[in-house]
Amino acid sequence: MATDFFGYLDDITDGATRAQIATVAGVSASTITRWDPTRPDHIKPRADAVIAIAQHYGTPPLEALIAAGILTAADARVRETTKPLSTYPHAALLRELQHRLDAQSSDPSTTIPAEEEDPNPDDFDLAAGHVERPDDRPAD
Incomplete structure (x- = not known):
């Protein structure tokens, strides 16, 4: 699994273009470009856009939110219960x-x-x- 969000997007989308991803996310291609943390005009992706991408490509939204830096793995920790x-x-x-x-x-x-x-x-x-x-x- 990729360690940055763009690597994650490459992994789950099989190399889709930023324009294709933008269409799925309901944002512009320039917005996708601004998600790059190395840019001076960097913006964090919106959760709804990240979830839309994950759902479109059949991956868990929680995984996508962590990859995008919206949640941490600790935030996403699920309390398991065992019930017979x-x-x-x-x-x-x-x-x-x-x-x-x-x-x-x-x-x-x-x-x-x-x-x-x-x-x-x-x-x-x-x-x-x-x-x-x-x-x-x-x-x-």
Whole structure:
């Protein structure tokens, strides 16, 4: 990853011109030029423009804001919490699964190799019938 914002832009845009980036950001090409910190008339990029660029090129906006110097990595620190999956409603888990399947189908690099598409049911105790499901138990 690049260490300056212009290097970052080169990385994520695959070398798009400043005019192309300006169109995406909703600013003029001269504004993009003034984002260069070595210029005497340097200005810091606006957060909305940086976010628009990141979203257009499919990169995380938070990463872009850090690269632009709007946020620091410490500012962006996310507090992680661990919550057992058993506490989530089934509908929420199914929505997340659907979201991941949709993302996987749109990104060929995440597809499962052919030899892994059909797992052996014996790999899974419940699927193989080695474990009773709670609703299969006889009533008391």
